[in-house]
Amino acid sequence: MSNHQKRLSVPNSWPVERKTETYTVKAGAGPHGEDGVPLLVLLRDVLGYVDSKKEARYALNQDSVLVNGDAISDERRPIGMFDIIAFTEREEYYRVFPDEGGRLALTPVDADAAGSxxxxxxxxxxxxxxxxxxxxxxxxxxxxxxxxxxxxxxxxxxxxxxxxxxxxFVYEEGALVTAVDGQHAGDIGTVDEIVVTQGSGDNTVHATNDDGGFETIEDYVVVIDENFTDDDGDAVDEADDATDDDAEADADEAEADADEADADAGDADADADTTDEPADAEDDDETQEADEE
CATH class of the missing domain: 2.40.50.740 (Ribosomal protein S4, central domain)
Structure with a gap:
């Protein structure tokens, strides 16, 4: 088996750009099977905390990066759905959660939520x-x-x-679920109906939400609780607040620049008026001398 991993052939769940370079790091043995993303990819390509494998190894050797409560020293350790990544020195905590399209993303959570x-x-x-x-x-x-x-x-x-x-959390009608794969990956809804398919076909799940709902196969849904969605909402709200604050700061800075430009323009006009006064006085003197002659 090859020790190399081409970017074009990585699973769809990996959050990597496929056409920027030829190769990426290959996941080592561990949980989540072939869908597990190497920890190095998250540290380097997603979070940007390191620039190389050497830096990642140095950081991991400090025992400051925890995955599900355990210190990790292998940069190729697979990371997958619902794993908790903790950076103790930074006091940052993330839950791995699939976004739209099924790509794994990092959702910020608080320290209490990161305990399980x-x-x-x-x-x-x-x-x-x-x-x-x-x-x-x-x-x-x-x-x-x-x-x-x-x-x-x-x-x-x-x-x-x-x-x-x-x-x-029991899997039943009325349970809160999220889709983790397929075209509805990342959607959250309440189970309205579970359709059992006779034979070898997959059972299907009908879920409803504010957008109407979705239908997917049973293997693609996971039962969650309301606290799970609250964490995600808080993270989105914090991001929106930060964006609003940045926009207000940019507006204030632009207004200050405009005021400064107006002040500079006023000073320039005043200098021009001062410069013109001696010239006007000389013209008046010349006119008076001509009249006397």
């Missing part, structure tokens, strides 16, 4: 000893004694410190 992450149950099985094992979308395995309340397609909130289950 969301995971979708994709498999439930009984293991040796009688316990049950829940496998999440990123490959995480959670063991529970009683799994009767858990079913595939449910979502769990996992604490990043002790890896315990903090909350459980």
């Amino acid at each position: 992450r969301l995971g979708k149950i994709i498999r439930k099985e009984q293991v040796t000893g009688g316990a049950f094992q829940l496998t999440l979308h990123d490959g995480t395995n959670i063991r529970v004694d009683d799994a009767s309340e858990y079913t595939p397609n449910d979502s769990l909130v996992i604490d990043n410190e002790d890896k315990s289950v903090v909350a459980h």
